[in-house]
Amino acid sequence: MLGEFESQNEIAACTRTLDSLKVGDCAEIESIATDCDRANRMASLGFIPGRMVRVTRFAPLGDPISVQLEGQEISLRRAEARIIRVKGGA
Amino acid sequence: MNALAESPLKKTTARPLVALVGNPNTGKSTLFNRLTGLRQHIANYPGITVEKKTGLLRVGGSSIDLLDLPGCYSLTAVSNDERVVMDVLGGRRGFQKPDLLVFILDATNLKRNLLLVSQCSELGIPALIVLNQCDAAKRNGIRIDADLLSKRLGVPVVKTVATRGQGLSELKDAIVSALESPSVLSRIPWPECITEGCGLLRAGLQNSESSELSQAEALRVLFDSDSVFACGVSDKLCLKKLVDSAHRSIRDSGLNPGSAEAVIHYRHLDSLLEGVVEANGPIARSHDSIDALLLNRVWGTLIFLSVMYVVFQSLYSWSAPLMDLIDLGTSAAQDFISPFLSSSPALQSLVCDGIIAGVGGVLIFLPQILILFFFIALLEDTGYMARAAFLVDKLFSWCGLNGRSFVPLLSSYACAIPGVMATRTLSDPKARLTTILMAPFMSCSARLPVYILLIGTFIEPLYGPLVAGAVLFAMHFVGLALALPLAWLLNTFFLKIKTQPFILEMPDYRVPTLRNIFHRMWERGREFVLRAGTVILAFSILIWSLLYFPRDPSVEEQTTQSFLREAAANHSEVEIQDALKNPTSELNQVLTHRIDSAYIEQSYLGRFGKAVQPVFDPAGFDWKITVGVLSSFPAREVIIATMGIIYNLGADVDEGSDDLRSVLQNEKWTSGPRKGEPVFTLPVVLGIMVFFALCMQCGATVAIIARELNWRWAAFSFFGMTGLAWLGAVLIYQIGRLI
Numbered sequence: 001m002l003g004e005f006e007s008q009n010e011i012a013a014c015t016r017t018l019d020s021l022k023v024g025d026c027a028e029i030e031s032i033a034t035d036c037d038r039a040n041r042m043a044s045l046g047f048i049p050g051r052m053v054r055v056t057r058f059a060p061l062g063d064p065i066s067v068q069l070e071g072q073e074i075s076l077r078r079a080e081a082r083i084i085r086v087k088g089g090a
Numbered sequence: 091m092n093a094l095a096e097s098p099l100k101k102t103t104a105r106p107l108v109a110l111v112g113n114p115n116t117g118k119s120t121l122f123n124r125l126t127g128l129r130q131h132i133a134n135y136p137g138i139t140v141e142k143k144t145g146l147l148r149v150g151g152s153s154i155d156l157l158d159l160p161g162c163y164s165l166t167a168v169s170n171d172e173r174v175v176m177d178v179l180g181g182r183r184g185f186q187k188p189d190l191l192v193f194i195l196d197a198t199n200l201k202r203n204l205l206l207v208s209q210c211s212e213l214g215i216p217a218l219i220v221l222n223q224c225d226a227a228k229r230n231g232i233r234i235d236a237d238l239l240s241k242r243l244g245v246p247v248v249k250t251v252a253t254r255g256q257g258l259s260e261l262k263d264a265i266v267s268a269l270e271s272p273s274v275l276s277r278i279p280w281p282e283c284i285t286e287g288c289g290l291l292r293a294g295l296q297n298s299e300s301s302e303l304s305q306a307e308a309l310r311v312l313f314d315s316d317s318v319f320a321c322g323v324s325d326k327l328c329l330k331k332l333v334d335s336a337h338r339s340i341r342d343s344g345l346n347p348g349s350a351e352a353v354i355h356y357r358h359l360d361s362l363l364e365g366v367v368e369a370n371g372p373i374a375r376s377h378d379s380i381d382a383l384l385l386n387r388v389w390g391t392l393i394f395l396s397v398m399y400v401v402f403q404s405l406y407s408w409s410a411p412l413m414d415l416i417d418l419g420t421s422a423a424q425d426f427i428s429p430f431l432s433s434s435p436a437l438q439s440l441v442c443d444g445i446i447a448g449v450g451g452v453l454i455f456l457p458q459i460l461i462l463f464f465f466i467a468l469l470e471d472t473g474y475m476a477r478a479a480f481l482v483d484k485l486f487s488w489c490g491l492n493g494r495s496f497v498p499l500l501s502s503y504a505c506a507i508p509g510v511m512a513t514r515t516l517s518d519p520k521a522r523l524t525t526i527l528m529a530p531f532m533s534c535s536a537r538l539p540v541y542i543l544l545i546g547t548f549i550e551p552l553y554g555p556l557v558a559g560a561v562l563f564a565m566h567f568v569g570l571a572l573a574l575p576l577a578w579l580l581n582t583f584f585l586k587i588k589t590q591p592f593i594l595e596m597p598d599y600r601v602p603t604l605r606n607i608f609h610r611m612w613e614r615g616r617e618f619v620l621r622a623g624t625v626i627l628a629f630s631i632l633i634w635s636l637l638y639f640p641r642d643p644s645v646e647e648q649t650t651q652s653f654l655r656e657a658a659a660n661h662s663e664v665e666i667q668d669a670l671k672n673p674t675s676e677l678n679q680v681l682t683h684r685i686d687s688a689y690i691e692q693s694y695l696g697r698f699g700k701a702v703q704p705v706f707d708p709a710g711f712d713w714k715i716t717v718g719v720l721s722s723f724p725a726r727e728v729i730i731a732t733m734g735i736i737y738n739l740g741a742d743v744d745e746g747s748d749d750l751r752s753v754l755q756n757e758k759w760t761s762g763p764r765k766g767e768p769v770f771t772l773p774v775v776l777g778i779m780v781f782f783a784l785c786m787q788c789g790a791t792v793a794i795i796a797r798e799l800n801w802r803w804a805a806f807s808f809f810g811m812t813g814l815a816w817l818g819a820v821l822i823y824q825i826g827r828l829i
Contacts (some may be wrong), residue, residue: 006260032349034317038591039348040313045593049143060387061484064493064592071369072199073381073596075480077487080591 001006018053019065019081026054038083046070047084107155107186107268108147108623109178112194113203114161114517115597117222117252117326119143121194122158123264124255140174141514148624149262163202164352165209166314169519169590179213180307181705190268192216192261197227199358199597200367207243207354208278212306215270218264219247222716225254226598233368242548244276244364278358283343284350287312287336294332295325296690312336313351360816377473377599386475394481397474401465404452405458405504406535420450420798428585429746439638440631446449449629450724452623455507455790460611460640462501462508464513469497471602475515475719476594483592489574492518492583492592495525502532507622510798511614514517520587523778526798527807530791531569533578533783536727541565543730543745547754548775568783570813629789630765633724636695649688690735695721709781709819709825710774712759719781724786767817771827777819785815 040052126145143158160171179185195203250257276416288308337347424442431438469475479493483631502509516522669677699717722729734743796804
């Protein structure tokens with residue numbers, strides 16, 4: 001699974017949220033920030049700790065963003081990306 | 091009708107009930123259509139507007155009831171769709187529990203699709219797995235060991251390609267044998283903290299049927315604060331206390347209660363799928379390069395605009411010949427029937443002006459509905475719709491709508507009926523509700539004749555074609571400019587529905603099948619005619635009767651006598667007698683038009699219009715405009731014909747009629763403080779146009795909103811828009827008078 005991403009060796013210890021990544025950045029999902037209903041939904045779609053996520057593009061107006069996760073392309077708004085904490089990435 | 095609709099679910103029939111369950115975009119509906127053909131019944135689940143599709147599956151000599159459940163990613167009940175799935179699977183609210191669950195999985199994305207299966211394993215209902223889109227999986231280099239998967243899950247696994255009908259007979263056989271010798275899914279091992287939490291909930295809570303919660307129910311209450319089961323629990327305080335303490339113990343064992351369920355299921359699935367799925371190297375993603383173009387900042391936007399232009403053009407222009415044909419058919423039918431009923435004028439008018447015109451008024455919407463759903467099916471099936479929503483989401487997200495609102499709102503510029511129906515593509519109930527309420531604000535093509543008449547009569551002669559064009563353009567944005575802030579207000583302060591995250595899965599690009607597209611068109615067209623059509627017909631008959639009755643014959647006599655007195659001043663007795671014998675003579679025509687006008691004035695609607703004229707007085711409307719406005723509530727384009735009648739020109743005028751234009755220009759107040767002043771001053775003209783832009787003068791739209799939401803929202807929309815329209819017209823008139 002990790003083999004898909006070249007930059008995995010660049011994973012550092014710093015923690016950020018998914019919405020702060022730039023196009024092309026890869027990172028590992030560390031946790032989902034809240035335990036509200038949104039967390040359940042995001043996790044059901046595959047946003048669970050340990051998985052790698054790559055930002056593929058931003059929409060023309062900057063929001064939402066599109067990410068690659070486990071071979072699937074998923075679009076989410078920055079407001080939702082903000083609840084996903086990631087680590088590493090370049 | 092209703093009893094029939096409920097029968098497959100509510101009563102235990104002799105036929106077994108099989109439910110199709112799966113994520114969105116798995117080809118579930120295609121498979122359902124393939125299995126049942128056109129032996130389907132579409133209705134709504136009681137109380138909510140989630141479609142309930144049932145059908146009959148015939149295998150050999152036996153028949154099976156098939157139920158197509160709404161697509162969902164998990165059992166977390168956020169939307170009504172998911173709530174329905176939970177209700178049916180749990181056998182709640184009087185639903186019959188299915189005898190067999192057929193899970194339709196997208197073979198290209200097996201793990202995510204299996205999450206739902208894994209959650210359902212707790213229900214203990216016999217199951218069968220279908221791996222669909224096996225061709226696409228193969229192309230992507232994914233190999234799936236179906237036998238091993240079947241062994242690990244404990245239930246049979248069948249491979250299909252639904253779009254091409256491959257594996258259908260195997261699936262039918264598998265359904266029959268699974269019903270004969272059922273097998274249930276193997277349950278997943280829960281960590282101790284979860285089982286303890288469930289035990290706590292089961293000991294302390296009772297469900298709505300006052301019995302102990304099952305393990306499956308306890309899990310839903312634990313992980314899903316919104317779940318149907320949580321709602322069924324009456325003691326909310328106790329529920330919160332128990333759930334909180336269960337969450338604490340989950341947190342103590344190092345898990346996030348919000349995501350724990352999915353995390354545990356996925357961990358289990360990771361080991362379950364080991365050796366089952368083999369992907370050859372990195373997954374070849376055929377759509378990456380297409381996405382790079384279609385979602386590009388510049389090219390993607392241009393392509394989006396071109397696609398939407400084609401959709402709009404075809405709705406707006408290409409539907410016109412078909413609509414003209416329906417109009418022709420309607421008047422041909424009227425002309426054909428009319429002579430047979432001439433002995434009874436009231437019946438003649440009811441049949442021709444009420445019923446036939448009403449049926450024509452329903453059918454007239456069909457071309458646009460069919461064309462729009464052709465495009466929607468095409469855009470959805472190719473996978474472009476999700477991309478389009480991604481591109482424009484930001485335009486709508488600030489006011490509570492989302493990217494999927496674009497197509498319904500755009501279509502509403504042609505006609506709000508297909509636009510409102512198109513909101514079915516929005517899965518978020520809040521965004522869907524708001525989009526439906528905003529759709530009638532978009533300037534539909536029926537408003538155009540009113541704008542053209544008034545702008546052509548009053549603005550173009552005064553200010554020239556350039557200003558006239560600009561005003562016409564501006565009128566198309568009045569509704570939109572007001573609708574989006576209104577949506578924001580509604581969402582921020584009034585709607586108490588939870589906002590859902592807007593997360594889109596970008597499906598693989600696929601070649602659509604005509605079969606699927608035509609099925610969608612047929613389904614929607616049929617639904618419109620049968621369900622909304624009947625209400626629209628009833629409306630038009632009601633308005634016809636208000637305009638026709640009481641029809642006191644003395645009105646005709648008095649009008650004729652006063653007309654003859656007038657005519658005697660200019661014509662000789664013989665001339666008048668000759669003219670009245672000849673139905674095509676000018677004098678006779680004028681008389682007929684006067685009689686029609688007098689009847690409208692004396693009709694219930696005419697009297698009502700005169701009575702409520704004071705309400706419209708602050709907007710500068712006289713009683714004639716008021717009656718015109720009132721009579722156009724069933725359909726706004728009617729105002730031109732009504733004005734033709736009121737101004738003694740007959741109903742056969744159109745927005746380009748010079749007679750109508752000059753009459754309007756010369757119309758003066760006949761009484762009151764403004765006696766002698768022209769009625770149609772610039773503020774009045776602008777006020778009328780704004781009134782038409784904002785008012786819900788369309789019985790068909792009210793009917794379709796009632797159908798898609800309920801009558802309460804339809805009434806809210808109707809009265810809200812009418813109030814706004816009045817306010818707009820009054821403001822413009824009052825401000826205009828001051829300037």
